[in-house]
Amino acid sequence: MTGRGxxxxxxxxxGQFVSMVKRTLSHEPMFQRQAIKGEVSQxxxxxxGHTYFxxxxxxxxxxxxxxxxxxxxxxxxxxxxxxxVTANLDLYVKRGNIQLVVERIEPVNTLGAMEEARxxxxxxxxxxxxxxxERHQPPFAPKHIAIVTGxxxxxxxxxxxLIDNRWPGLRRTVIGVxxxxxxxxxxxxxxLALTRRLANPRTAALRGEPPVDLVIVGRGGGSPEDLxxxxxxxxVRAILASPVPVVSAVGHExxxxxxxxxxxxxxSTPSNAIERSVPIRAELExxxxxxxxxxxxATLRTFGDARRQLIALxxxxxxxxxxxxNSGKRSMLxxxxxxxxxxxxxxxxxxxxxxxxxxxxxxxxPQRVLERGYAMTQTADGEVITNASMLTxxxxxxxxxxDGAAExxxxxxxxxxx
Amino acid sequence: xxxxxxxxxxxxxxxxAIVATLERGGLGLDETLKLYEEGAALLKTxxxxxxxxxxxxxxxxxxxxxxxxxxxxxxxxx
Numbered sequence: 001m002t003g004r005g006x007x008x009x010x011x012x013x014x015g016q017f018v019s020m021v022k023r024t025l026s027h028e029p030m031f032q033r034q035a036i037k038g039e040v041s042q043x044x045x046x047x048x049g050h051t052y053f054x055x056x057x058x059x060x061x062x063x064x065x066x067x068x069x070x071x072x073x074x075x076x077x078x079x080x081x082x083x084x085v086t087a088n089l090d091l092y093v094k095r096g097n098i099q100l101v102v103e104r105i106e107p108v109n110t111l112g113a114m115e116e117a118r119x120x121x122x123x124x125x126x127x128x129x130x131x132x133x134e135r136h137q138p139p140f141a142p143k144h145i146a147i148v149t150g151x152x153x154x155x156x157x158x159x160x161x162l163i164d165n166r167w168p169g170l171r172r173t174v175i176g177v178x179x180x181x182x183x184x185x186x187x188x189x190x191x192l193a194l195t196r197r198l199a200n201p202r203t204a205a206l207r208g209e210p211p212v213d214l215v216i217v218g219r220g221g222g223s224p225e226d227l228x229x230x231x232x233x234x235x236v237r238a239i240l241a242s243p244v245p246v247v248s249a250v251g252h253e254x255x256x257x258x259x260x261x262x263x264x265x266x267x268s269t270p271s272n273a274i275e276r277s278v279p280i281r282a283e284l285e286x287x288x289x290x291x292x293x294x295x296x297x298a299t300l301r302t303f304g305d306a307r308r309q310l311i312a313l314x315x316x317x318x319x320x321x322x323x324x325x326n327s328g329k330r331s332m333l334x335x336x337x338x339x340x341x342x343x344x345x346x347x348x349x350x351x352x353x354x355x356x357x358x359x360x361x362x363x364x365x366p367q368r369v370l371e372r373g374y375a376m377t378q379t380a381d382g383e384v385i386t387n388a389s390m391l392t393x394x395x396x397x398x399x400x401x402x403d404g405a406a407e408x409x410x411x412x413x414x415x416x417x418x
Numbered sequence: 419x420x421x422x423x424x425x426x427x428x429x430x431x432x433x434x435a436i437v438a439t440l441e442r443g444g445l446g447l448d449e450t451l452k453l454y455e456e457g458a459a460l461l462k463t464x465x466x467x468x469x470x471x472x473x474x475x476x477x478x479x480x481x482x483x484x485x486x487x488x489x490x491x492x493x494x495x496x
Contacts, residue, residue, distance in 0.1 A: 140427035143471045151479055171473030177480050191480050197487055206490050209473055281468060287430075288464055291437055295457045298440035302450040338447045345451060349458040 015093065022091040025098075031089035036100070037108065040081045055085060055100060064100040074107050082108045118231045121258055125236070135264040136245035141279055142214040144171045146198055148191040151176025155220035155249075155270040162274040167281040171209065173198060179219035184229035188217065192238035192246075199244045215242055216273045217259065218249030227251050230259040239263055249273035296346070303342055310335050376400040388415050424460075426467040433460040 012020075025031055038055040045051045049068030054061050064087065066073065077083060087100035125131050145163075149156050156174065163170050175194060177187035195215045197203045204211035217239065219227070229235055230250045236258050239246045248263030249270045260266040267273035313332045377385040378398045385397060391410045399406045424432070436457040440450065478486070 139425065140430075141425075141467060141471060143467075144473065167471065169472040169475075171471060172475055173483075174475075174477040175480055175483055176478065187480055190484070194480070194483055194487065203487070203491070206494050210470065281471075284426075284464075284468060288461060288468075291433055292461055294437045294441065295433075295454065295461070298437060298443070299450055299454040302440070302443065302445065302447065306447050335447070338451070342447060342451045342454070345455055345458070 018091065018093045018096050022093055025089050025091055028089075033086055033088060033103065035084055035086050037082070037084045040077060040079060040083055043077070043079045055083070062100055063097060064102055066102045066105065071102065071104050073105060076107050077105065082112060084108050114225075114228060114231070118258060121231070121233050121236065122261065125258070125262065130240060131261055133240075133262075136242075138245040138247070138265060138277055139213045141284065142170070142277060143210040144173070144198070144204075144212045144214075145277070146195040146212040146215045147172060147174045148177055148188060148195065148215065148217040149174070149270065150179040150219050153179070153220060155218065158220075159216070159270050159274050162271055163278055166274065166278045170278060170281075173212065179229065180222060180226040185232045185235050188229055189234045189238045192217065192235075192242065196241065196243060199242075211244075213244050214247065214277055215244060216247045216249055216267075216270075216277065217263075218247070218267070218270050218273060219251070220270060221252040221255070227255055227257060230257040232258075235259060236262050247273045247277055299342070299346065303339060306335060306339055310339065371402050388413050424463060426464055429460045429463045429467070433457055433464065436460070 036055065038057045038061075041054045041056050041061075043051070043053045051066040051073065053064055053066075055064050056062075064085065084106050085100065085102045086104040087102045089098065090101045091098050122131075147156070147159060149159070156176075160174075163172065175191040177191045178184045179188070192215070195212055198207075198212040199215075201211050219230075221227075227250055230248070239248065239259055239262050245264040247265040247267050248257070248259040249267040249272065250257050250259060251269070253268040265273070265276060267276055310332065313335070376399070378400060379385060379390075380396060380398070385391060391397070391413055393410050393413060395410045397408055397410070399408055436453050439445070440453055440457070445453070476483075
């Protein structure tokens, strides 16, 4: 600071004094590169390229200047805009005016107002009890998933790939929408309205498919503005209106949107939505096979016990006195008929299994095998020759190729020794 | 199929319970048989549920699906 001595030696020249003030101001870190929020007034872009304005709020105001080309000015900034500036405090010595020299200027009205609207929406939903409403239980194995997301987006192809890994051929309806920008909310709402129609059994029957039983709505990561549609009331209300479970899958792990707060399942990412709602089919099949085997084994064990009992009864009956014979015989016959019925039931079950196996065998068409360069040998009667021992020297037989047949004769037979 | 078809999960849970009961043993033949038949039917249900999840892969732009549904519903009314 300037010493007291200067004051006592006589009056200071005003210019000198103002320069001293300027120096002091410019050395104060609080006044340099400070972020300040306020409203723009008297916005005046000059022909010189400089822009002058006043930054104000209800408590105070200060002049500000943006030197030509110093920073980019968002086109939405105008009289009355809420802005945040980063500026250095300066004093124009010639006039004794204090002003802000702006290094950066950004509109805040949009994001600020959006944040506020979001806060109010969450508060309203909380008051209505929507945030802790009872959630729909998602199906363990969905039969028809509807996905509402960006058309051709990376998030969509991630989800598709993941579904195909977990459950190839799982029925799904993808509704491509805009997921950011002014029209995103409206399109998401319309798409969710379609999922409600697809979840209606009557509409589904018209289309010849099961009703939608799970809805995934989401998009990949982006800036808060990009994701904002998922914070808007119409989208949130459309999620709440869904008769079937809705998975909200927006952005990355750290993004929490209002859609996440109201959905039946909050997935951290689109891929996570698939992991949480689509089981791995091969695992289910394996479980079913194992359970089938356990069911048969456990039942057979009980029958085995009964069979042994039957044999014992039979033996005792042979040596029993006449009086005991009738009752003994009756219980033996009863046991016998139960065993027969049980055996029949098991055979019936096994038969359907075998029929199923046959069907899958048929689907491996011989044509496919022939196309790979194999030929099928058949006797003149059309019987398939499966091993060399079926042939005799001199016998004529047919060779079936993919595009026709040839007749051949056996000249020699070599059988493979074990 | 007049009564409500159990979901995959319901069927699987009941199936697991049946198998566990049978594995514990000590049941009469009648009961064993009844459980066995129920189990076999549940297995079938579960397998059918897996097959039923296979189907069309639709991928449409919003307006196209709106149009498609509109047409289908209109045709149905005529």
